[in-house]
Amino acid sequence: MKNATTPTSIERPPVVVVMGHIDHGKSTLLDFIRKSNSTAGEAGGITQHLSAYEVIQKHEGKDKKITFLDTPGHEAFTKMRERGAIAADIAILVVSAEDSVKAQTVEAWQTISESKLSLIVAINKIDKPGANIEKVKIDLAEKGIYLEGYGGDVPVVPISAKTGDGIPELLDTILLVAEVKELRADPTLPGVGVIIESHLDRKRGISSTLIIKNGTVTRGSFIVADKASAPVRIFEDYTGKSIDSATVSSPIAIAGFSELPPAGSVFATFATKKEADACVQNFCANNQKIVPDAYSVPVGTVTIPIIIKTDVQGASEAVVKELKKLELEEVKFKILDSTVGSIGENDIRLAGSDPTTIILGFNTKLDPRARDLNEKTGVTIKLFDVIYHMNDFLKEEAEKRKPRKEVLSVTGRLKIIKCFSKTKEKQVVGGKVTEGKIVDGGTVRILRRDFEIGKGNIVGIEQGRAKVKEVIEGVECGILIESKVEISAGDILETFVTIYE
Ligand code: GDP
Numbered sequence: 030m031k032n033a034t035t036p037t038s039i040e041r042p043p044v045v046v047v048m049g050h051i052d053h054g055k056s057t058l059l060d061f062i063r064k065s066n067s068t069a070g071e072a073g074g075i076t077q078h079l080s081a082y083e084v085i086q087k088h089e090g091k092d093k094k095i096t097f098l099d100t101p102g103h104e105a106f107t108k109m110r111e112r113g114a115i116a117a118d119i120a121i122l123v124v125s126a127e128d129s130v131k132a133q134t135v136e137a138w139q140t141i142s143e144s145k146l147s148l149i150v151a152i153n154k155i156d157k158p159g160a161n162i163e164k165v166k167i168d169l170a171e172k173g174i175y176l177e178g179y180g181g182d183v184p185v186v187p188i189s190a191k192t193g194d195g196i197p198e199l200l201d202t203i204l205l206v207a208e209v210k211e212l213r214a215d216p217t218l219p220g221v222g223v224i225i226e227s228h229l230d231r232k233r234g235i236s237s238t239l240i241i242k243n244g245t246v247t248r249g250s251f252i253v254a255d256k257a258s259a260p261v262r263i264f265e266d267y268t269g270k271s272i273d274s275a276t277v278s279s280p281i282a283i284a285g286f287s288e289l290p291p292a293g294s295v296f297a298t299f300a301t302k303k304e305a306d307a308c309v310q311n312f313c314a315n316n317q318k319i320v321p322d323a324y325s326v327p328v329g330t331v332t333i334p335i336i337i338k339t340d341v342q343g344a345s346e347a348v349v350k351e352l353k354k355l356e357l358e359e360v361k362f363k364i365l366d367s368t369v370g371s372i373g374e375n376d377i378r379l380a381g382s383d384p385t386t387i388i389l390g391f392n393t394k395l396d397p398r399a400r401d402l403n404e405k406t407g408v409t410i411k412l413f414d415v416i417y418h419m420n421d422f423l424k425e426e427a428e429k430r431k432p433r434k435e436v437l438s439v440t441g442r443l444k445i446i447k448c449f450s451k452t453k454e455k456q457v458v459g460g461k462v463t464e465g466k467i468v469d470g471g472t473v474r475i476l477r478r479d480f481e482i483g484k485g486n487i488v489g490i491e492q493g494r495a496k497v498k499e500v501i502e503g504v505e506c507g508i509l510i511e512s513k514v515e516i517s518a519g520d521i522l523e524t525f526v527t528i529y530e
Contacts, residue, residue, distance in 0.1 A: 042094035043207035048137035049123035081280030126160035220246030251305035254290035441465035485512030
């Protein structure tokens with residue numbers, strides 16, 4: 030089920046940028062994490078060095094992804110910010126425990142706070158004899174950066190980028206901060222995101238590193254960033270492996286752009302070349318940047334359009350103030366109009382194009398003709414003369430319209446022991462139910478190392494050569510499954526129901 034208030038949003042991995050003073054260990058930290066936690070498996074298995082990479086960290090028993098922008102230094106970041114698009118969600122401010130706070134530490138912090146990124150401080154080089162963690166904490170407080178336990182709530186992790194001490198804790202802290210931020214995205218949308226870096230490759234033409242911020246980028250679609258466009262054909266993950274699709278927070282490489290897409294520009298994808306060309310033309314003719322809705326409005330946010338009518342100007346200002354206070358993280362009010370007078374036909378017409386609009390009348394009345402007109406439009410009109418009655422109504426309305434999260438509730442898990450045969454999209458596999466029950470006819474998620482690699486449909490179950498409708502925990506069985514994904518021993522089949530909370 031999909032509608033405006035129940036977006037198919039899922040949790041998305043955080044995108045992290047590393048900043049701090051020169052020589053405090055930013056590159057060493059990024060190298061260490063890339064080598065020790067890379068999803069490419071083998072340390073050093075990455076042949077190509079993209080300006081972003083992904084790692085996996087076990088967190089509360091689950092494998093979680095984190096994307097790192099591999100471009101230390103706030104110059105690159107500031108440039109990106111000037112163009113308006115911020116790829117990162119969280120910033121790590123690296124401060125050397127030996128040298129403590131320096132000019133660029135403070136500059137980087139200013140950039141981080143102006144960009145509204147969540148901050149984590151990593152105190153580095155704790156392996157050095159001259160390291161003084163306490164001094165760094167006090168020096169930071171003097172500059173107005175208040176750490177946990179030092180008058181503030183900025184998380185702090187002492188690390189050594191050389192020995193790796195504290196790095197698992199740093200990755201855990203990133204995931205905790207991400208959890209609090211409730212980063213979500215909708216993979217069913219066409220992919221949108223930010224260009225991180227572009228260069229001319231003699232063999233491949235103009236190549237860029239991109240971070241997907243929402244939706245899915247698929248092979249065969251077309252990508253546009255400002256005036257530059259490219260078919261999604263030379264399409265790789267951050268390790269240089271050719272891929273067919275990639276989704277939220279993943280760094281990808283795309284080659285074959287018509288011109289150099291500027292770092293920091295927003296990109297969008299289109300199903301056809303015609304749509305992509307139209308977008309480029311629009312940019313050239315009107316200098317109109319693409320800001321796809323999915324990018325500018327965080328997924329999972331609902332906007333309530335409001336028209337305010339009051340008896341005096343001062344009252345309408347008071348109502349606007351109240352509305353600001355009542356906004357929730359996922360519910361925003363958008364004021365279409367705020368004027369003095371009674372609610373008239375024009376107000377109904379203005380509201381009529383969007384039936385979710387609410388017309389608020391404060392110390393005013395509804396014109397009879399407007400009332401008649403509204404029989405057809407059905408917009409909500411509310412009259413109040415006491416501010417807290419209005420607040421109660423709006424609070425209730427905001428709560429009612431809050432987007433409900435789509436949550437998968439697992440009903441059964443089966444571990445694959447053996448794969449017997451595979452014909453066109455049908456596979457016979459054997460496994461054991463490890464949790465709940467597996468029922469014939471259900472859709473399953475196929476998981477490999479905790480990641481969904483695809484979906485399938487169960488079309489038959491056998492238990493000891495007899496056909497059965499379901500199998501319960503502890504039982505071994507054979508399963509006939511339809512799926513495009515090739516299942517291997519060790520994979521998990523998971524049955525689920527979708528609930529909305
Ligand atoms: P950047 O300019 O912030 O990227 O700093 P680098 O990563 O290039 O590090 C500067 C120097 O500090 C290099 O010589 C690193 O080997 C060294 N370094 C970085 N982190 C550590 C650490 O945790 N311990 C020690 N002992 N040296 C470090």
